[in-house]
Amino acid sequence: MQLKRVVVTGLGALTPIGNNIEEYWDALVNGKSGSAPITYYDTEKFKVKFACELKNYKTEDHFDRKEGRKLDRFAQYALVSSDEAIRDSKLDLEKIDKFRVGVIWGAGIGGLETFQNEVMNFANGDGTPRFNPFFIPKMIADIAPGNISIKHGFMGPNYTTVSACASSANAMIDALNYIRLGHCDVIVTGGSEAAVTIAGMGGFGAMHALSTRNDSPETASRPFDATRDGFVLGEGAGALVLEEYEHAVARGAKIYAEVAGGGMSSDAYHMTAPHPEGIGVVRVMENCLRDAGLSIEDVDAINTHGTSTPLGDVAELKAITQVFGEHAKDININSTKSMTGHLLGAAGAIEAIASILAMENGMVPPTINHTTVDENIDPSLNLTLNKAQKRDVKVAMSNTFGFGGHNACVVFKKID
Structure with a gap:
């Protein structure tokens, strides 16, 4: 069987150093650090007081109040980054065969903040289990690709890969294989995470996995340096539109690169x-x-x-x-x-x-x-x-x- 070639035709990014592809790349080449003191909660009792949060991100800039309340941050990030990638790909969503367009997404943890908040609210209550009806659908890791598919009507393969920090790389490999085996023409793939929370920072901190350089957060992530002392937790999302080569050429798409393997x-x-x-x-x-x-x-x-x-x-x-x-x-x-x-x-x-x-x-x-x-x-x-x-x-x-x-x-x- 002759495998089909797979190319990248769209990119989207929502990162601690840039809220779109242009900002992300500019920060990368200029060596900008995204690490800073945590703003999401009071860190007084925490050993680690910094992380790589998103900057200038507001739910209301992307979602109306009703929709935003139904989405954990990790799912919001997935929708925002995938929207950018789809726009960048210039796919004509009215003409493509949506049964041959899938979404394969990576998330190592999923809706951690939603889980944390619901459990804390219950623990602080009177013992009556009054949980938000959106608790489960906000929390589950597969809801990110589900929401992307629902928004755009994509009816091909749709699921989440979960392999901790390898999750979105596994998602890209699955997407590559679905397309080169001929099962799909296009797959939106990537990953999102929003673990800069009390539970996330507390859990990784208890493992002694995090850097503790509270005096200099911007220099705390120092790979390969002799004085490195752990990673800095980040959040955000990246999205890629993968497409069968001939399909991309036929519509005159910009091709960033080939996914070789x-x-x-x-x-x-x-x-x-x-x-x-x-x-x-x-x-x-x-x-x-x-x-x-x-x-x-x-x-x-x-x-x-x-x-x-x-x-x-x-x-x-x-x-x-x-x-x-x-x-x-x-x-x-x-x-x-x-x-x-x-x-x-x-x-x-x-x-x-x-x-x-x-x-x-x-x-x-x-x-x-x-x-x-x-x-x-x-x-x-x-x-x-x-x-x-x-x-x-x-x-x-x-x-x-x-x-x-x-x-x-x-x-x-x-x-x-």
């Missing part, structure tokens, strides 16, 4: 810690390259998972060196989480978008906040430190890993 693997090691030798990460990149039919020498740039944790960053770079050998020194390696923080289930989507924009603009965004060399990291690797670097990127890889040992990798290439 995707890979998956499992560490099968620990609930939260990566395998110290990066065995699962080695395999996921090898699987991705094999699926794409590319060699190691083809890869120009890798947007790493790079969360700014002591163990994870080293393990991933060891794996890259093992897979790419001497060629690893010629690759622009970066971590855009240094700017956006960690968007959990949305991370794969916004980082894939960063990779695609790097290809389109001939510029690799930096890994910011690096001041101290880590002796455990190979100094010959180009980690694109502190300043964007010009480069003709023909092939870009994006790595995303999740608690539970889930590994996902997607690779994009310039269209031939």
Whole structure:
């Protein structure tokens, strides 16, 4: 069976450093940090008092009062970013076959704030279970793609992938496969997350997973730096319109890049810690390259998972060196989480978008906040430190890993 080619024809972003694609890219290349003191709740009793919140986002700017009350923030973010991507794709929604248009979306947690608020309201009440009738439909992770499909009438495959921080990368891989097997012409894919909440910050804080640099939040996310002490929690969404190549060409669509392939693997090691030798990460990149039919020498740039944790960053770079050998020194390696923080289930989507924009603009965004060399990291690797670097990127890889040992990798290439 001849697999169909799959391309990216639309992009949308809602991130801590920009509320649309243009703002997001401008902030990326200029090394802007999205980390700042938390404004959503009183942090007095919390050890960690900062995160990467969205800036200048108001529900009422996008939804009327009635609609907004029915949507958790993670679902709002999904709708806003997917609307931008669909507009960007210039799809004629009156002419396309909506039975061949799907939505496959990633969310690691879903409506955490909704769950938190309902349970707290019950606990503070008189014991009578007076729950909001929208409690369940606001909370469930699959409601984001459901709402996108309902809004636009898309009647193809519709579901959510849940693999912690790999969720939206898994969603993109599923979307890729549905299209190249001929089941769909178009799929809106990506991911969203809104875990900057009392429960989210409290839970990750209890795991000692978060940076505690309250005195300097803007520099707290520092992947590959010897003084890194954990990740900075972020929120937002990224959306991509994936389309069968001939379908896109026939309607004269702008094509950003080809989705060359995707890979998956499992560490099968620990609930939260990566395998110290990066065995699962080695395999996921090898699987991705094999699926794409590319060699190691083809890869120009890798947007790493790079969360700014002591163990994870080293393990991933060891794996890259093992897979790419001497060629690893010629690759622009970066971590855009240094700017956006960690968007959990949305991370794969916004980082894939960063990779695609790097290809389109001939510029690799930096890994910011690096001041101290880590002796455990190979100094010959180009980690694109502190300043964007010009480069003709023909092939870009994006790595995303999740608690539970889930590994996902997607690779994009310039269209031939």
